[in-house]
Structure formats: structure tokens, C-alpha cells
Amino acid sequence: MGGNALKDHGAQRLSAAEALRIGEKARRAIQALQSNDGAPVRAEIVTAYRNKETYGDIDMVVSDSVKRDFGNASMSELLGNVLGGGQPLPFIANGGVASFGAPLEQGGVFQVDLLYTPASQFDFALSYFSWNDAGNLIGRVAHKMGMKFGHNGLWLPFREGDYLFTEVLVTRDFDKAVRFLGFDIARWRQGFDDLIQLYQFISASKYFDKDIYLLENRSHNARVRDAKRPTYTGFLKWLREAYAGDDFKDWPACKAAWLPQIFAAFPEAEAEWRVAEADLSRQREIKRKFNGELVSSLSGLTGTELGALMQQVRHSFMDKNAFESFILSASESEMEKLVAMQKSLLEGKT
Structure with a gap:
């Protein structure tokens, strides 16, 4: 974010040595946390090109369990104990990214961005952001x-x-x-x-x-x-x-x-691709056998009444799989009976 998330808090640009010193101190503090499920917390600073002289912020890939288990207020307080002399730090969260400001002796803060990432994606993300x-x-x-x-x-x-x-x-x-x-x-x-x-x-x-x-x-x-x-x-x-x-x-x-x-x-990707092809074919067949034009012709309804009936039909099944299985196997007469019955029930509600 280049320090922009905390510009109202006086975010400063620092030398590489000072920025990395602050980042490493924060990294150790985060990695020392204990997640509720006992899984290790990972925190790694994203690598920049080696001759970079100054940093507007530090990016750090962090286990998403930190976001789940601690939350913004706790993280502000925990990091404040390490970097802020016991005072909570400015902390702004935006989706999967959180930015906090480490206070500086000369005034203002230095921004550190936490990129919350699931364990299964951690190594790829760390390389991708490098x-x-x-x-x-x-x-x-x-x-x-x-x-x-x-x-x-x-x-x-x-x-x-x-x-x-x-x-x-x-x-x-x-x-x-x-x-x-x-x-x-x-x-x-x-x-x-x-x-x-x-x-x-x-x-x-x-x-x-x-x-x-x-x-x-x-x-x-x-x-x-x-x-x-x-x-x-x-x-x-x-x-x-x-x-x-x-x-x-x-x-x-x-x-x-x-x-x-x-x-x-x-x-493995080909196997998943073939599954997707089969799923798409299934969805096309469901759409062919259950659509607004067909239900309108069977019920005589249009507009909002038609939409309500189609929802009524869908919700008459235990779940989505049960609904789709019935549609795929139903004959024309079974579809007519289903629509007629659900229309009758819908009219009884109104």
C-alpha cells in the first residue's frame, strides 16, 4: 500500500535497515502467537530487491488464523505492547489485508501490511508477492x-x-x-x-x-x-x-x-476440468427442463408471481442436490404435477 493506508497517522518512509528492523520485530511478535486450533502461526516478510534503499511500508504474509483468532482490537494491543510502548497502535483492516503503524521517535508511524493467507496458499503467496x-x-x-x-x-x-x-x-x-x-x-x-x-x-x-x-x-x-x-x-x-x-x-x-x-x-488439472465439463452439462440440462418460460407455460403466471412460484418449487426440496436430481430425472407429466401442486400451495399462502 506504499504507506497510504496510514497517511492520516503520519506514515513515514524509512531507510531499508530501519524498515526491516521494525518488520522483523513485528514478525517475531506475530509468530509467537498461539492459534486456537494449535496450528503454528506463520509470518514472513515479503522480499524486495536487495538494493532497495527506502521503504514506504513492509509487506508481511501472515497465517489467516491470526485474523480469525485475535481480531483488530487485540492485534492493535498486542503489537502495541511490542512496538508502541504499551499503547495500542493505529490498525486498519480492509478485507484480507490489515495495516498497522509502528510509532517512530521522530513522530509519525511506519506502516506494516499484514497479508492474511490460508496455510494451503502460504508458500505460493510469499513467492508471488516477492x-x-x-x-x-x-x-x-x-x-x-x-x-x-x-x-x-x-x-x-x-x-x-x-x-x-x-x-x-x-x-x-x-x-x-x-x-x-x-x-x-x-x-x-x-x-x-x-x-x-x-x-x-x-x-x-x-x-x-x-x-x-x-x-x-x-x-x-x-x-x-x-x-x-x-x-x-x-x-x-x-x-x-x-x-x-x-x-x-x-x-x-x-x-x-x-x-x-x-x-x-x-x-490433475485435466481431471478437474473434465469434472467441470460434466457439471456444466448437468446445469445446462437442468436449465433446459426448469426455466421461466417452461414454468410460465405450465402455470400461466408471469412477472413477480412467476418468480415466487419458481422459488416455491426450489424450496420444496430438502436441498439443492435433491431439487436438481428430481429435475434431471422427471418426466413432463411429473414436472406438470410439481408445478401445479406448488402453485396451489403458493396460492393458499396468499
């Missing part, structure tokens, strides 16, 4: 392949036209994901002294194409978001000034062309 927005730059390649690369894993959206039906998890093994996307994982593990090294790493992907990064080739929302990211805009500047290559990838017109390659590398 190296100053590298995950976002890597994710552009995943997007061109029809996938989504985020802090919670590598995913394969399953769509029906423009409608996102579900998402299939491809992998939460960060090394496998990055390698599949054409990047040198051994080079990644070495880390980066500065942003130029990071930019060179991104452009060395075997699938690199500078056109996929240009803001004019992005959606409006992506364009607005990434135009505010210093690492992203710095990469675009580097491409214009330092990148000599003019090669481009001949991307398939249809992203589905990548599916055989994805499934060959991640067979």
Missing part, C-alpha cells in the same frame, strides 16, 4: 495462455462464453508454475539486486512478448490499475529505453489451444 510486483509481470504470460496467476496459485478459468462458470486449480507449486510459464526458476531463486535484473528476468521468458505488457493492449481496469504500479510502469520505461528485442510471440487466436500442453504438464 520481488516488487514480479508476480504481476509473470501473470501476463499466464493470461495469454488462458490462465490466471495470482497469490493463491495458478488457475485455469472455465468459461461458457463470457460467463465464468468455475476455476480449476492447476498448481500451488510455485516453481512448477513459473517454469511452465517459460521462466528460469533457477534464476528466480538467485533473487534480484535491482529492478533492472528483474526486468531482464521477465524478458528472458521463452514466451516473452513486449506487446502483452503495453497499457494500450490491456483492458480498461487493468490499464488503470497497472498505471499506478511503479514497478510495472518502470518495466514499460525499461522496454522503451533498454530492451533491444523486437520479437513477438505468435499467440494462438483461441486460448483453448493451450489446453493439451497444460494438461500434459498438470494431469
Whole structure:
């Protein structure tokens, strides 16, 4: 957040040494907490490029059990005991992120952002957030392949036209994901002294194409978001000034062309994809046999009355599975009887 969440509390930018000192003190305090279920609490500072001289804030990936078991007020007090001389600290929560301010001798505070993360996603998230927005730059390649690369894993959206039906998890093994996307994982593990090294790493992907990064080739929302990211805009500047290559990838017109390659590398994802296909087919059949036009023709109702009847039919079953099983197996006459009976019951209520 760059210190912006606590600007009203006088958030300050600090030298790397002082920022990391505060971050490490907070990390140890959080990791010493005991979760209610006995699971260990993890807290790890997100790694930035090594030559970074100043920090506007520190990002820290933290077990989401901390959010569940302690809450904002308790965390403000607990961290205040460690960093604030016993006084509660400014603490602002926004979804899965919480920001607190460690008080400074010169006045103001230094912002630390806690990125609450489930245990199953922790290692992937820690790598994804590392190296100053590298995950976002890597994710552009995943997007061109029809996938989504985020802090919670590598995913394969399953769509029906423009409608996102579900998402299939491809992998939460960060090394496998990055390698599949054409990047040198051994080079990644070495880390980066500065942003130029990071930019060179991104452009060395075997699938690199500078056109996929240009803001004019992005959606409006992506364009607005990434135009505010210093690492992203710095990469675009580097491409214009330092990148000599003019090669481009001949991307398939249809992203589905990548599916055989994805499934060959991640067979578990193919199995989940086939399940999604079957589920979509099931939902299509349910919609064919139970829809507004059909129920209206059977009942003579329209508008809000029709909507109420359709809800009445759905709620007449024990649960969603029971409703769907009946619809899939019902004959036309059984559907007529069901609609007539529920219409009668609905009219008796009104």
C-alpha cells in the first residue's frame, strides 16, 4: 500500500535497515502467537530487491488464523505492547489485508501490511508477492495462455462464453508454475539486486512478448490499475529505453489451444476440468427442463408471481442436490404435477 493506508497517522518512509528492523520485530511478535486450533502461526516478510534503499511500508504474509483468532482490537494491543510502548497502535483492516503503524521517535508511524493467507496458499503467496510486483509481470504470460496467476496459485478459468462458470486449480507449486510459464526458476531463486535484473528476468521468458505488457493492449481496469504500479510502469520505461528485442510471440487466436500442453504438464488439472465439463452439462440440462418460460407455460403466471412460484418449487426440496436430481430425472407429466401442486400451495399462502 506504499504507506497510504496510514497517511492520516503520519506514515513515514524509512531507510531499508530501519524498515526491516521494525518488520522483523513485528514478525517475531506475530509468530509467537498461539492459534486456537494449535496450528503454528506463520509470518514472513515479503522480499524486495536487495538494493532497495527506502521503504514506504513492509509487506508481511501472515497465517489467516491470526485474523480469525485475535481480531483488530487485540492485534492493535498486542503489537502495541511490542512496538508502541504499551499503547495500542493505529490498525486498519480492509478485507484480507490489515495495516498497522509502528510509532517512530521522530513522530509519525511506519506502516506494516499484514497479508492474511490460508496455510494451503502460504508458500505460493510469499513467492508471488516477492520481488516488487514480479508476480504481476509473470501473470501476463499466464493470461495469454488462458490462465490466471495470482497469490493463491495458478488457475485455469472455465468459461461458457463470457460467463465464468468455475476455476480449476492447476498448481500451488510455485516453481512448477513459473517454469511452465517459460521462466528460469533457477534464476528466480538467485533473487534480484535491482529492478533492472528483474526486468531482464521477465524478458528472458521463452514466451516473452513486449506487446502483452503495453497499457494500450490491456483492458480498461487493468490499464488503470497497472498505471499506478511503479514497478510495472518502470518495466514499460525499461522496454522503451533498454530492451533491444523486437520479437513477438505468435499467440494462438483461441486460448483453448493451450489446453493439451497444460494438461500434459498438470494431469490433475485435466481431471478437474473434465469434472467441470460434466457439471456444466448437468446445469445446462437442468436449465433446459426448469426455466421461466417452461414454468410460465405450465402455470400461466408471469412477472413477480412467476418468480415466487419458481422459488416455491426450489424450496420444496430438502436441498439443492435433491431439487436438481428430481429435475434431471422427471418426466413432463411429473414436472406438470410439481408445478401445479406448488402453485396451489403458493396460492393458499396468499
